[in-house]
Amino acid sequence: xxxxxxxxxxxxxxxxxxxxxxxxxxxxxxxxxxxxxxxxxxxxxxxxxxxxxxxxxxxxxxxxxxxxxxxxxxxxxxxxxxxxxxxxxxxxxxxxxxxxxxxxxxxxxxxxxxxxxxxxxxxxxxxxxxxxxxxxxxxxxxxxxxxxxxxxxxxxxxxxxxxxxxxxxxxxxxxxxxxxxxxxxxxxxxxxxxxxxxxxxxxxxxxxxxxxxxxxxxxxxxxxxxxxxxxxxxxxxxxxxxxxxxxxxxxxxxxxxxxxxxxxxxxxxxxxxxxxxxxx
Numbered sequence: 001x002x003x004x005x006x007x008x009x010x011x012x013x014x015x016x017x018x019x020x021x022x023x024x025x026x027x028x029x030x031x032x033x034x035x036x037x038x039x040x041x042x043x044x045x046x047x048x049x050x051x052x053x054x055x056x057x058x059x060x061x062x063x064x065x066x067x068x069x070x071x072x073x074x075x076x077x078x079x080x081x082x083x084x085x086x087x088x089x090x091x092x093x094x095x096x097x098x099x100x101x102x103x104x105x106x107x108x109x110x111x112x113x114x115x116x117x118x119x120x121x122x123x124x125x126x127x128x129x130x131x132x133x134x135x136x137x138x139x140x141x142x143x144x145x146x147x148x149x150x151x152x153x154x155x156x157x158x159x160x161x162x163x164x165x166x167x168x169x170x171x172x173x174x175x176x177x178x179x180x181x182x183x184x185x186x187x188x189x190x191x192x193x194x195x196x197x198x199x200x201x202x203x204x205x206x207x208x209x210x211x212x213x214x215x216x217x218x219x220x221x222x223x224x225x226x227x228x229x230x231x232x233x234x235x236x237x238x239x240x241x242x243x244x245x246x247x248x249x250x251x252x253x254x255x256x257x258x259x260x261x262x263x264x265x266x267x268x269x270x271x272x273x274x275x276x277x278x279x280x
Contacts, residue, residue, distance in 0.1 A: 049146035055089025060154035101190025102203035178241035
């Protein structure tokens, strides 16, 4: 009996590997999960909210109706209404939110993780837009709650005084919404600066300079120049958005929003241009 061994190779059934498309919603979900996986996100948002509520409470509790109208020799007049008192901590909260925005964008460059991110999303720009959109949504929601809490807590301290206001009073909701929107845009400005400079230290330095140092330096300019340039700086535009009463020479709330949005769009555009034209 002859036996023969078949040398024909076995056919392995073909398996179909799933194909995954890189879409904008999937990139957004990825950035959303990445944001909440960082402990610094929770801590910094909590610090910003605590600053708003604590400083608003302290300013409201120390409010003196008899001296509220006194103009100091140097610096702006103290707040004389519940909205201004509640928003006393905005200047510090904007730094916390802005620094977190810088970390969201520049942190991946400092660790080298940006290479993996851009390998998964070769078109690149959806990564930047998703980072900015994720941060804007989270910051706006968190700041809206913190601003409202600061106002409600502070209002209990000035009840029955000349500074007392309620949410139904004219302009109050608009000012509180403007403050929350300003803080969120300041955070997105941090994201844009971090993506543009690709350095945590450089992004934070640029953020502090644009929001605090440069506005202070405008006081050294001649009055005609300062009055022309000053209102269009990011922080001054933000003040116009959240002020209950507009001072002379300041922008209207709508104009302040347009100016600040323009600054954010300009820096984001520069970051997008660098992202598509240079290697990581």
